[in-house]
Amino acid sequence: AQTVTQSQPEMSVQEAETVTLSCTYDTSENNYYLFWYKQPPSRQMILVIRQEAYKQQNATENRFSVNFQKAAKSFSLKISDSQLGDTAMYFCAFMKTNAGNMLTFGGGTRLMVKP
Amino acid sequence: KAGVTQTPRYLIKTRGQQVTLSCSPISGHRSVSWYQQTPGQGLQFLFEYFSETQRNKGNFPGRFSGRQFSNSRSEMNVSTLELGDSALYLCASSLVQGIYEQYFGPGTRLTVT
Numbered sequence: 001a002q003t004v005t006q007s008q009p010e011m012s013v014q015e016a017e018t019v020t021l022s023c024t025y026d027t028s029e030n031n032y033y034l035f036w037y038k039q040p041p042s043r044q045m046i047l048v049i050r051q052e053a054y055k056q057q058n059a060t061e062n063r064f065s066v067n068f069q070k071a072a073k074s075f076s077l078k079i080s081d082s083q084l085g086d087t088a089m090y091f092c093a094f095m096k097t098n099a100g101n102m103l104t105f106g107g108g109t110r111l112m113v114k115p
Numbered sequence: 116k117a118g119v120t121q122t123p124r125y126l127i128k129t130r131g132q133q134v135t136l137s138c139s140p141i142s143g144h145r146s147v148s149w150y151q152q153t154p155g156q157g158l159q160f161l162f163e164y165f166s167e168t169q170r171n172k173g174n175f176p177g178r179f180s181g182r183q184f185s186n187s188r189s190e191m192n193v194s195t196l197e198l199g200d201s202a203l204y205l206c207a208s209s210l211v212q213g214i215y216e217q218y219f220g221p222g223t224r225l226t227v228t
Contacts, residue, residue, distance in 0.1 A: 037219075043221060043222055045205060045207070046219070050216075099171070100146075100171045101146050101163050101207070101209050105150075105157060107157050108158075
């Protein structure tokens with residue numbers, strides 16, 4: 001079974017600054033995907049970024065980038081130029097390859113962006 | 116293209132009753148997954164349906180069941196409701212299984228009294 005751990009229950013950052021959210025996971029699988037999801041106060045879960053484990057290059061989506069360390073089983077999310085709209089719960093999630101759409105989520109990090 | 120819709124959005128039930136929640140995936144999506152979100156347990160996978168077949172099931176008691184229809188719409192049923200079943204139930208749809216993005220619905224907030 002896989003486990004995903006987010007050690008920072010809450011974080012805050014000033015608008016326009018950079019913040020990094022941590023995520024570690026435990027698995028015996030070699031092929032898998034990792035995701036960061038955002039859940040704003042409206043509750044609609046949105047995919048922020050995904051990383052295929054077989055890719056060494058870290059994924060980037062505009063202001064969002066990850067630091068994927070496969071050996072350390074670490075998958076952190078960096079948000080650059082933070083905006084007020086980034087205020088949300090952020091969930092790190094794991095999915096095995098070729099095993100269907102079953103996500104294992106971490107406990108989440110509540111991020112507050114302050115003006 | 117319309118997003119994932121879930122009905123009802125809010126529901127209040129009494130212990131011992133049963134409830135059925137509905138999820139309509141994005142048009143063309145064939146995979147539907149269900150998750151339970153609670154403050155104590157976080158987000159937990161319930162089950163996944165693909166082409167009317169349950170492909171994965173999470174660690175939940177048999178009171179939780181689901182099904183998928185030929186049009187990919189899915190329902191989940193919880194029988195003999197318990198207070199601990201109070202949660203936000205999220206549905207997600209995907210084009211196919213695999214790494215394709217899962218699109219989440221707004222959820223159904225179930226309160227059991």
